[in-house]
Amino acid sequence: MTAPHIPVLLAPLLRAVAPVTGTWLDGTFGAGGYARGLLEAGADLVIGVDRDPAVVAMADAWRAPYGDRLRLVEGTFSDMDRLAGQMLDGVVLDLGVSSMQLDQADRGFSFMRDGPLDMRMGGDVPSAADLLNTADEEVIADVLYHYGEERASRRIAKAIVAARPLTRTAQLAEIVSGCLPRPKPGQSHPATRSFQAIRIWVNDEFGQLVAGLSAAERALKPGGQLAVVSFHSLEDRIVKRFMQARSDQGGGGNRYAPVQDVLQPGFTLPFRRAIGPDPDELSGNPRARSALLRVGIRTEAPAGTVDARALAMPRLPGKERG
Structure with missing residues (x-):
């Protein structure tokens, strides 16, 4: 059975993290496109995490051939280190709302389809x-x-x-x-x-993202890979600054935080810049036009911490939410 949606930047992601082996966690499982790509590329096990309880039922239509190589868990990727229950060889995050959710009018995500004004990805919020x-x-x-x-x-x-x-x-x-x-x-x-x-x-997507990046650092084995696909500049800025702050490129400082010395970098960065879609993908999937992929490779250093202010996470003045 074919996938219901085209996973953005899947081919560049699989090339960037090759060879795919061991245990991977797809922290934004959705329609399962990345998880299937990882399994077919050679992953022994993919743990699919999603805060949306509907995704497990949807996966029942295609998951049988993968048997116990695919394990699904309801939860948020900010808690991935606990949900995984083991150390990981790789983590994939596809940020933002999924095409599957946009296509469901009753979820209330889309201005193109009338529905109840909901927008909840899952959970009691x-x-x-x-x-x-x-x-x-x-x-x-x-x-x-x-x-x-x-x-x-x-x-x-x-x-x-x-x-x-x-x-x-x-x-x-x-x-x-x-x-x-x-x-x-x-x-x-x-x-x-x-x-x-x-x-x-x-x-609370920005708060979840900052917590999720730190959770990925805690969950990854030395040599494990973190691959993050973002779709707008605010998300990408957080991902970029996290990877800089937790690598040997993190000491420059910015107007949000002073210069820092990274004595034990948690990641190395194999690519100088973010990876975008190629012309073939753009012609077949217009949603890819704003997508950017960033990859980090976990070192042997203990997991560290990063102040959210250093990542320029957008915050609401004087308010608790966000």
Whole structure:
């Protein structure tokens, strides 16, 4: 049976981490594209972790040929070192919302499909409607600006509060679109940045990412590989700075944190730059256009810690969430 979605940057990822052997963890299992790629490339075992309880049932349609080489666990990748139950030869993370989730209108992720204003990837957390209908206008504006880089954040937040209660994705998309100029041909939908920001807020995605990168460092064996695919600049910036901070490239400092001496680097970086899609992938999968892959190789040093401020993680001023 064919995969329901095309995993972005799968071929470059498999080339970058070859040879694939031993035990790998796919921390964002989703439709299982990366896990299958790893298994077919030679992994002895892939542990698939996802916070969405629906993915286990969906995998039942294709997992049988892999037998006990594929093990699925419900949870968040920020807890991967505990969930894995063993040291790992590799970790793969595909950040952000999956195509599978976007395609399900009842999940509330997409501004292109009307559905309940939910956006939860899993777990017992408030929905997007819960947060938008109760948060102060200032908080909503900060979310849109810091998590979505939306320059019209104040105007949109005011319109959201005036329209409450919000219950549907189409309602939110219409409110946001009404605050912004009509897009020119080829430009993204006006609600793109706002939906991204609210989804990140609901699921604490930046906090999960920082915790997950540290969990991967704890879980990887010496020589184990961490491969992370990101889809927008805020995610990639966190991944890049984590790998720099935990490698021998981490001492430069920045405006968020002072210069640091990395005496025992936790990773080496085999590639100087992030890896992007090739022309063939772009022609077959437009979703890949913004994707970037970064890879780190675990050293023998003990797992270290990184201050989130050094990673320039976007934070809401004076607020606990995010």
